[in-house]
Amino acid sequence: MLQAQEHAWVYFKDKPNAQIYLNNPLSFLSQRAIDRRDHQNISITTQDVPVEDSYVLSVKNSNGITVKATSKWLNAVHVFGSETDIANLQNLTSVDSIQFANKNLAVINTSTSKLSKVSKINKFDKEVSSVYNYGQATNQTEMLGVEKFHNTGIEGNSMQIAIIDAGFYGVNTASAFSHLLDNDESNGEILGGYDFVNNTSNFYTHTGTTHGTQVLSTIAAIKENEFVGTAPKAKFYLFVTEDAANETPLEESLWVQAAERADSLGVDIINTSLGYSEFDDSKYDYTYADMDGNTTFITRGANIAAEKGMVVVNSMGNSGNDTWHYLTAPADANNIIAVGAVDANEDIVGFSSFGPSADNRIKPETLAQGGSVFVVNENNQVGISHGTSFSGPIISGAVACLWEAYPNKTSLEIRQMVIENSKDYLNPTNQRGYGVLNISSLAPQLFLKNLFKEPPFYIVHSGISGDIEIRLMFKNDEVTIQVFSALGNFLADKKLTKRNDRLLIKSLSPGIYYIKYQYKGKSEVMTLFK
Structure with a gap:
């Protein structure tokens, strides 16, 4: 009888050549990544070292197994195969433990800390309908006080942002992004990217959604007298990890791969408008109890990303009106900034997912406009959309400006500044969290x-x-x-x-x-x- 195919994570015992790598950190980290760690007194450890190639090869060569993704931070590979073939991997001397994405299947060995589960990206909020003059972006920008930073010449110039999303079709053709493609880094630039879903360096290919294009626009687009993003002169890496047509546990692993890539390149900020709790196959679904900051594979990866000195910004999710009205992974991660959505009047929008995390930490950390928010689409048109998918990147742009203004702060200090300058900081609630961000009082002054x-x-x-x-x-x-x-x-x-x-x-x-x-x-x- 043919067995059902399963997703699983296989964890390795060690990294036998770790010291060779640690003796030459530039072999696996860029100078910018090393400098970011040095600035924040963050050590380079075995966790940063690539997975042992021979271990990965032994899994690839095992009967009935396909390796779908690799994570150096978690020293693991994501595999696909039958339950029996996956279980047989425990016979490999390099394997420490195996975690099936299907919670109905037993963990094999338990020495590795727990993993598991994801909630939908809410596929994907709603699509677009068809000093700066911010035009239609005025309210969503000035609500946060970001224009005060722009007026002093702080527009994200020195910051690098990785956007992990679902598709960036049109970014290379819409004129609102042309300043990011002119080989002049002084006015912002797209430095690179990768499509992890399709394993291609062409990250502008149409993936069935232009969600990432619209997300990028809220940070970076410039249309004279019509639209300006919150950090239009930042530099960007664009990573596709979300399969728009499917929802599987593999997307968690691809996200962690992208975050590791961002870290190694020296990125300062990761923005994600993705969230996982439900899958196409319900056997992989998560529960609210899993939103505890330590259970899902993607959340564990987000935790590590924050530990590496990056500010991780993640949308809360759009489930506020649903039976599942909670946040979704990795918004539950520790030391990241989870972002909910308000309308133009700063009133919470019903779809904005609720906190707290399952272990009772305040979520969201902050709010920005996500109801009737303006974005630029692949056809270079400004339109209205809805979702925490857009309040999140609006905050990422604000964070870029804040960190540029305070370059000696650590990522955790920047996160704390965001929390303490959110309007409900002293009176948080389950849906509003700490409230709408306003950083106008932190803006440097040009004298x-x-x-x-x-x-x-x-x-x-x-x-x-x-x-x-x-x-x-x-x-x-x-x-x-x-x-x-x-x-x-x-x-x-x-x-x-x-x-x-x-x-x-x-x-x-x-x-x-x-x-x-x-x-x-x-x-x-x-x-x-x-």
């Missing part, structure tokens, strides 16, 4: 008064710490900066270049300062009022 002409740099000032930072305006310029007090005391001297484009002066007292700069053979003096 530069120009005596002559527009300089090739800009200055941001932190009202909290008293620091000022002078930043190169265009990446290919070179400017020598000297800073003096009103009494003529010398404070700083630095040449700003593409690779060293910022000058930080800490704890500067209020007063008048002078900036002398040399640029293209000419010298200018400017006055800074702080």
Whole structure:
């Protein structure tokens, strides 16, 4: 009798060549990824090392087994095969334990911490109907106070965001995204991507949905006088992990693969508008008890992503009006930002999923507009859509601006700033969580008064710490900066270049300062009022 085919995760005992990798971290992490860890005092560990190739090969060569995905963080492979063939993998000396996605099947060995279950992406909210002038995006941007950051030149310029979604068709043709494809990183750029569902580097292929295109638009699109996203000059990686036509446990594993890729590239922020609790085959379904921050494979991956120093932003889900009205994985993960949805008047929309997590942590961490929200579609048209799928990325753009303004903060400190600047922070509820984000009070102030002409740099000032930072305006310029007090005391001297484009002066007292700069053979003096 032919056995049903099952999804399962196979965990390995170790990584026998880990030390060889750890001796050469650039063999598996980019310099940017290493720098992000160094900045936040995060160690590079065996968890970061790739899965042992020979272990994966031994599983691939086993009878009746197909390897669908690999996770270095969880030291596991996602396999597909009959229950018997999967169970036989326990005979491999490298295998530690096996977890079936079907909860009715027994765990084989239990030394690995528990895994399991997912809820639908809600396939996918609703589709589109057919300083900036934000146009139709004004309300959803100014609700958060993001325009205050844009007015000081902070538009996500130094931040990298990975969007993990379902399809990005039209991004490479719609003019609203053209600034991301001009090979000029100073005004934002798409740095790369991958379609993990179809195993292709062509991540612009039509996958049956343009959901990811619309998600990206809320952060990055620019249509003059019609629409501007919340971090239009950020840099992006676009990853497809969601199979629009099917809902299977494999999508969890593909998401973790994409998150690992994002980490290794040095990404700062991961945005996901996906959520799992129900599958096409109900034997894989999760329960609310599984939304405990430690059960589902995707949630465990999201936990690790946050531990690596990235800010993970995930939509809460659109099940608020359904029998299942709870959040979905990985919104239940620890130390991420789960985002619910309000309308233009900041009233909660009924479809926004409820918290708390099953272990009683407040969810969502914040709210943004997701009811009657404006997006740009693959045809370059601005239209209205609905869903936490869009409130999430709107928040991701705000996070990018916030972290750019406070580059010395850790990812967890940025997350805490988001929570504490959400309007219901002192009085959270199950559906609103900590409330609507407003970061206007955190915006740096531009105090530069120009005596002559527009300089090739800009200055941001932190009202909290008293620091000022002078930043190169265009990446290919070179400017020598000297800073003096009103009494003529010398404070700083630095040449700003593409690779060293910022000058930080800490704890500067209020007063008048002078900036002398040399640029293209000419010298200018400017006055800074702080």
